[in-house]
Amino acid sequence: MKKNKPKYNMIIEAAVKVIAENGYHASQVSKIAKKAGVADGTIYLYFKNKEDILVSVFEEKMGQFIEQIKVAIMDKADAHEKLLTLIRMHFEQLAADHHLAIVTQLELRQSNLGLRRQINRVLKPYLDVIDAIIEQGVEEKTYQTDLTSPLARQMIFGTLDEMVTNWVMKEEKYDLVSQAEAVHRLLIHGLQAK
Amino acid sequence: MKKNKPKYNMIIEAAVKVIAENGYHASQVSKIAKKAGVADGTIYLYFKNKEDILVSVFEEKMGQFIEQIKVAIMDKADAHEKLLTLIRMHFEQLAADHHLAIVTQLELRQSNLGLRRQINRVLKPYLDVIDAIIEQGVEEKTYQTDLTSPLARQMIFGTLDEMVTNWVMKEEKYDLVSQAEAVHRLLIHGLQAK
Amino acid sequence: MKKNKPKYNMIIEAAVKVIAENGYHASQVSKIAKKAGVADGTIYLYFKNKEDILVSVFEEKMGQFIEQIKVAIMDKADAHEKLLTLIRMHFEQLAADHHLAIVTQLELRQSNLGLRRQINRVLKPYLDVIDAIIEQGVEEKTYQTDLTSPLARQMIFGTLDEMVTNWVMKEEKYDLVSQAEAVHRLLIHGLQAK
Amino acid sequence: MKKNKPKYNMIIEAAVKVIAENGYHASQVSKIAKKAGVADGTIYLYFKNKEDILVSVFEEKMGQFIEQIKVAIMDKADAHEKLLTLIRMHFEQLAADHHLAIVTQLELRQSNLGLRRQINRVLKPYLDVIDAIIEQGVEEKTYQTDLTSPLARQMIFGTLDEMVTNWVMKEEKYDLVSQAEAVHRLLIHGLQAK
């Protein structure tokens, strides 16, 4: 978060709302400027171009998202508790911010390859957090020792992401957060009968 | 697949290639027409509008994709074998068709909510196949009896989808198909140490 | 009316209906062909191009329109009766054919200068009929002797045309034919008090 | 006329010229923009769409047209003088502006029903002026006391409109203004011999 740049933040917040309400392609720069209460040209004093607004939105929001999870995980003792906390917070944060959920799960995907790569870079620290939990689990012998981290991480992230997307597509009609424990159990024990 | 409509298929095939190579938004109708060897106007004899091309591409290709998997699964005896076959074929088919992989994992997501819903409708039969496997597994007592199908299905589909997307984003630098067994094991046993 | 050319007439009749119902610019050749029950290409066996359809529609319909008026006037003795008959029949014929009224008063005017000139040529015989009545009236000393024919004709035709157009624009909500006598009186005596 | 909007007026003036020279349908927005010395997009800062240019042209020009006539009539004493002035000015103004004459008599009629209704609304104040003259004439006992205003107005306007259209169609080869007195006499006394 750029300090002492009130307009910067006003534009970021306006962008999230406008994109969530209108969809990515109907979110003209002029609409964002209007919602932010600045002139169109002012946008370009703070952002290189329209794409840069989007990346910045994701950076700011994802930065906070990941930070919250990191803090919450910090004082959990083992991988089990950490993973459960991560899942719960992943769901909680998106369930708490309707606009953000729409933007991250639907609108931000409507972008070209270049933008997708930038988004992936922003996402990297989150994937690192997941990797760290997996490694800790392996060291604790809670998780399988032959677990390849990328594979396990893709299962975890893929599952969470698919769940949130489904929930958004279903117009958030059901409770997402209450499923955190079940998801955790399923990821830990897999499909098989005990 | 519409029979006796050679132009229809020529346009579908051209569209997959052009979209994969240029991205959806840089895929002008005229570019698709040229690649298909027809006039621009001819496109509109077979498709309502540009978006309809994209949906039709997905319908045709996904139809074949699902059909292949259904056939391959048919003669497998138990849920375990069926799931492994599904995973393997999911990876194999996308690995075998570079253009299709890009279109389904990246370009198709660049669409508005309306289009997303149409895509989900096309995807539904595939999710039904996964659900059927899960139910069979539960009946066979291979899978947990308290397994809620939507949750398990979202884990399975989410994991496969995330893996393919990652692989496409990494420019298909590594072998996807060879990971099928490991993914299957992970989905079955989960993260925990045995 | 071309004899022994049933398709020619089917196309003419279809064109009047399609233009009246959809307006000139929404009357595609394919729509006229469909209404006529022929293939698009068949149109071009009978008409040079789309504009030719329009001119032909006007020729055929105006031909009948004028012929009817000529016949009705023939056995009227003096200019007064002839003019009254012309006015009444002008109103009657258009009031009796809703589609024709729309086409002549509104849709056919939506054309370029070239088409307008052709339409004027078709209209010429009607203007000649009016001129003949005026000349007869002058000879009979019923009308002013210093009457310049073009001027009087423009007053007569302009008045009738304006009245019909107004009536069509007002969606034919009132009775046009019953105004014939009043119009005739006004044209004969002018605005002044007697 | 919008004040302090130089571009608005530049576009209006350019539109009249371009439409008169090329016809409405061959008057591409880019052509109007070029003649006005602005970018294509600038047109859309001042007009909703292409049709709006046409309506606005008519509003501006007709507004001035009517205003001039109103002013000229104001200090005329009786209905006779007022009507003669109206006829003379109607002819004079259109004869003085070649482009405007073409646009109002020919190009403006090439429009769909919706546009026609808008044009009629703009024309309404002019028809009101004519109605007022008729009423005054009736009160003065100069005109017939049983004169129905709409009928008389349609004769007056229909005659003037037909005369100007004919003159434009004949490529303005003869003098229109010099016919004002004769038209006035004819409208007042009608066709009959004195």
Place this chain on the structure above:
DNA sequence: TATGAATGAGATTTCATTCAT
């Protein structure tokens, strides 16, 4: 004669970005 699938030119409008004030 009749068909109708195929053609392809052509124009409106949007909107990210700039730059003079």
Place this chain on the structure above:
DNA sequence: GATGAATGAAATCTCATTCAT
């Protein structure tokens, strides 16, 4: 820093007309 009027490139889709059958 802030403004917002102006720019102008770019692409979908329509529809009159053709021509091989």
